[in-house]
Amino acid sequence: MSEVTRFVTEWGPRPRRVCYILALCLCIVLVGCSRIATPQGWSAGNVSGDNLFIGTMEGEILAVQKETGDLTWRRQLPTLEDSDRAVYGRPAVTDSTVFVGGYDGSLYAYDKNDGDLMWQEPLSGRIVGGPTVYGDHVLVGSGSVSSSDGSNGALYAIDMTTNDPDWTYQTDGPIWSSPTVHDGVVYVGSLDHNVYAVSLEDGAEMWRFTSGGAVGSGLAVAGGLVIFGGFDSTLYALNMKTGDLVWRFDGASGWYWAKPLVLDDVVYAPSLDGALYAIDATTGDLTWVFDTEGGQIVGSPVTINGMLAVPVADGGDSRIALLEPNGSFLAACRIGEDVRTSLEGDGDLIYFGATDSTIGALRIKGNGNPDEEWVFVTNADDPHPSGRPKKC
Ligand SMILES: *[C@@H]1O[C@H](CO)[C@@H](O)[C@H](O)[C@H]1NC(C)=O
Numbered sequence: 001m002s003e004v005t006r007f008v009t010e011w012g013p014r015p016r017r018v019c020y021i022l023a024l025c026l027c028i029v030l031v032g033c034s035r036i037a038t039p040q041g042w043s044a045g046n047v048s049g050d051n052l053f054i055g056t057m058e059g060e061i062l063a064v065q066k067e068t069g070d071l072t073w074r075r076q077l078p079t080l081e082d083s084d085r086a087v088y089g090r091p092a093v094t095d096s097t098v099f100v101g102g103y104d105g106s107l108y109a110y111d112k113n114d115g116d117l118m119w120q121e122p123l124s125g126r127i128v129g130g131p132t133v134y135g136d137h138v139l140v141g142s143g144s145v146s147s148s149d150g151s152n153g154a155l156y157a158i159d160m161t162t163n164d165p166d167w168t169y170q171t172d173g174p175i176w177s178s179p180t181v182h183d184g185v186v187y188v189g190s191l192d193h194n195v196y197a198v199s200l201e202d203g204a205e206m207w208r209f210t211s212g213g214a215v216g217s218g219l220a221v222a223g224g225l226v227i228f229g230g231f232d233s234t235l236y237a238l239n240m241k242t243g244d245l246v247w248r249f250d251g252a253s254g255w256y257w258a259k260p261l262v263l264d265d266v267v268y269a270p271s272l273d274g275a276l277y278a279i280d281a282t283t284g285d286l287t288w289v290f291d292t293e294g295g296q297i298v299g300s301p302v303t304i305n306g307m308l309a310v311p312v313a314d315g316g317d318s319r320i321a322l323l324e325p326n327g328s329f330l331a332a333c334r335i336g337e338d339v340r341t342s343l344e345g346d347g348d349l350i351y352f353g354a355t356d357s358t359i360g361a362l363r364i365k366g367n368g369n370p371d372e373e374w375v376f377v378t379n380a381d382d383p384h385p386s387g388r389p390k391k392c
Pocket residue numbers: 045046047090091092093094132133344
């Protein structure tokens with residue numbers, strides 16, 4: 001580890017928070033206090049055409065103009081109980097349809113242009129990860145979040161036109177992340193500690209790998225490897241054909257929650273311990289670490305104009321940090337409220353939701369300096385209140 005460079009932001013170190021945000025929010029539900037805990041989802045956005053599609057903390061799906069933040073349409077999920085209405089996963093968007101996984105356990109299909117609800121398919125348990133579209137199928141995982149509901153989970157392949165499941169694959173524990181599809185194989189992790197490879201055609205299991213802890217993160221498939229981190233604070237790389245372990249990285253001290261980003265043979269793995277680890281995808285060796293010193297990285301980073309944009313959740317000091325490809329800190333925009341969503345990038349704009357019920361867009365200049373482009377306040381009568389100071 002001696003040659004590994006450790007980068008930090010220009011904020012001074014602060015004591016690490018003992019509780020992980022997620023452990024807190026989701027475990028409140030797990031210990032059965034769901035009566036008092038209203039779920040407030042955090043969804044990443046998906047840009048398609050001129051619009052950004054994103055779930056709000058109020059349990060809506062929102063379509064806004066990606067350049068201006070002007071409203072195209074918004075729909076509240078038609079969930080019966082307010083306490084079940086939330087969106088955690090990123091919507092999947094095709095040419096005509098927006099697919100949204102509801103925490104109430106239903107998969108929803110909305111008309112992309114006018115927001116009309118086309119169909120709704122109730123599944124078992126709750127949906128925490130977003131749907132994945134492949135060909136004419138929507139792949140989505142579900143499962144219980146409360147021990148009183150049992151501990152099962154399932155992966156569904158839903159036919160887009162009939163909205164019936166073509167097949168269902170049962171797992172031993174809930175699925176909290178989006179499936180990844182590659183070359184006719186669906187890869188998904190479960191809280192039962194397993195990662196599964198399942199045939200897209202008929203849902204037959206091809207292999208499974210048992211890791212040292214629950215797998216809540218999405219799986220990156222690249223260079224013949226399936227790469228993911230678990231709640232055992234270990235990052236794993238498996239042979240995508242056989243499921244055999246190729247390498248593991250044990251250097252983190254916190255859960256991996258977000259899907260790693262893999263680019264040009266480098267794995268960028270964000271951890272709830274507050275660090276972004278850059279790892280050689282071939283060898284599993286650590287190249288550099290970006291340490292937020294007290295924050296947590298809950299969502300996945302994106303690349304933008306050759307730089308990395310990283311969401312840092314750190315209470316009132318939460319920020320979007322911009323890094324050089326070699327990990328050195330360039331600039332940051334202080335958001336002030338926790339950013340738990342994975343980032344979405346398009347051109348030189350990045351999009352995210354924050355826990356103060358805002359959806360934000362930052363324009364990243366060539367030197368890495370971020371500029372707030374627009375903000376949409378999802379719980380206000382006027383989503384664009386005048387006189388709201390810019391964050392950066
Ligand atoms: C947006 O949705 C499309 C369709 O499912 C998907 O291919 C794309 O990867 C999504 N975008 C992101 C950033 O996940």
